[in-house]
Amino acid sequence: MPTLFTHxxxxxxxxxxxxxxxxxxxxxxxxxxxxxxxxxxxxxxxxGLPYGHPLGHRGFFxxxxxxxxxxxxxxxxxxxxxxGRTVSFFLLWGAMASxxxxxxxxxxxxxxxxxxxxxxxxxxxPWRFVPVSPIGVSRFFSERGARVLTQELARLWAPLxxxxxxxxxxxxxxxxxxxxxx
Numbered sequence: 001m002p003t004l005f006t007h008x009x010x011x012x013x014x015x016x017x018x019x020x021x022x023x024x025x026x027x028x029x030x031x032x033x034x035x036x037x038x039x040x041x042x043x044x045x046x047x048g049l050p051y052g053h054p055l056g057h058r059g060f061f062x063x064x065x066x067x068x069x070x071x072x073x074x075x076x077x078x079x080x081x082x083x084g085r086t087v088s089f090f091l092l093w094g095a096m097a098s099x100x101x102x103x104x105x106x107x108x109x110x111x112x113x114x115x116x117x118x119x120x121x122x123x124x125x126p127w128r129f130v131p132v133s134p135i136g137v138s139r140f141f142s143e144r145g146a147r148v149l150t151q152e153l154a155r156l157w158a159p160l161x162x163x164x165x166x167x168x169x170x171x172x173x174x175x176x177x178x179x180x181x182x
Contacts, residue, residue, distance in 0.1 A: 001058075001103045003133040003140070006152045007035040010098040013164030014091065019171065027081035027088060030074060031095035037070070038062045038099045042135075051110060054120045058100075058109060063116040067096035101125070102156070108132025129155055 011031035015023045023031075041061040049056045060066055071092035075085045083091075104112045104125040109132060111122025131148045134140050 001039065001106060001109070001133050002130055002152055002156065003145075003149055004036060004039065005149065006156055007039075007099050007102060008032045009157050009160050010102070011035055011091075011095045013160040014094070016161065016164035017167035017171070019168060022083060022087075023091065024082045027078075027083060027091060030078065030081065031091055034067075034070065034074075034092050034096040035099055037096060038066075038103075052120075052122075054113065054116060058103060058111070058122065059113045059120070060116040062100040062103060062112050062114070064097050064100070064114055065117060067093050067100070070096060102130070105130045106132045 011028055011034075014031065015028050038061045041055070041057050041059060044053065044056045044059075051057050052059075054060055071089050074092055075081075075088035078088060079085070080088045100112045100114050103109075104114065104123055105128060106124075107128045107130065111124050113120055114123050115121065131151055133148050134142065134145050139145065
């Protein structure tokens with residue numbers, strides 16, 4: 001999995017791309033939480049569930065289905081976060097779905113159950129260029145952890161933030177119109 005520092009980069013890039021009016025702060029914070037939430041499934045180990053169990057690590061809680069269910073509940077309960085329930089749903093779903101997709105880019109583990117509960121098959125994306133993060137505080141704050149974070153900065157943070165910036169600049173210049181007015 002990418003580090004816990006990297007998953008929130010997707011919502012941050014979305015905020016840069018969409019701007020604060022289209023992605024208010026309260027919705028951004030909900031998206032950050034959603035981008036991190038699937039890794040709470042590591043608690044399954046405490047309940048004796050093996051890695052490959054449907055409710056185990058990188059199982060159902062990393063799936064596109066769980067992302068949709070959680071996004072639906074929170075978009076309705078959050079009354080659309082000021083941008084409408086449909087927009088909120090898709091932004092929250094995208095934030096949580098990005099977690100499993102980023103994990104599917106890693107070079108470690110047994111894959112991600114993206115299509116659970118319809119199948120417990122674990123998937124990786126064809127491009128596996130993200131080194132898996134060391135698990136545990138002492139392992140993370142090590143030379144290997146620093147290497148992983150450095151690679152994530154170059155391979156995920158930079159491209160996502162640049163894409164968000166370019167989209168945001170394009171949106172901003174389009175809003176201003178050709179003569180600087182609306």
